[in-house]
Amino acid sequence: MIQVGVIGSSRCDQRLYEMAMKVGELLAERGCVVVNGGLGGVMEASAKGAKMKGGLTVGILPGDSKEEANPYIDIKIVTNMGHARNVIIAHTCDAIIAIGGEYGTISEMAIALKIGKKVVAIEPLVVLPGVKVVDIPEEAVEEVLRD
Secondary structure (H helix, E strand, O other), X not given: OOEEEEEOOOOOOHHHHHHHHHHHHHHHHOOOEEEEOOOOOHHHHHHHHHHXXXXXXXXXXXXXXXXXXXXXXXXXXXXXXXXXXXXXXXXXXXXXXXXXXXXXXXXXXXXXXXXXXXXXXXXXXXXXXXXXXXXXXXHHHHHHHOO
16 A cells, blocks of 8 residues: 655645644545654544545554544554654655645655655645646646656
8 A cells, every 4th residue: 555645734724624634534445544743734634535435544643642643543643752753654655645834844855855755735835856746636646646
């Protein structure tokens, strides 16, 4: 199974939340595992979307408790590493879709690019060299799964 990271801010507006939820749905429909940081915002939305379509979700949590995971996470990986867990997310995923985001998202994109992973973004805070920017969830999923 392809493991796709869906990354973004733990706080987002309703529009980005709905986009992230759609990305999760589309990935689950394609048989992908959705991996994220396990918290709220974009992470929660992508996991919720995946669960709505029967998908599997993995949350790589920054803290020391499984209880911090959003309710849509199936597999809770507790790291007690804070932002350093971004390295684990980048290495765990076969590819990444970033939706909005802030500094943590930028760090995850940069790490993923550094280790040769494909990174696709919708409305990124900054555009890093090597990131493919798209406008809608359908384009993001098609691009991330394209060989």
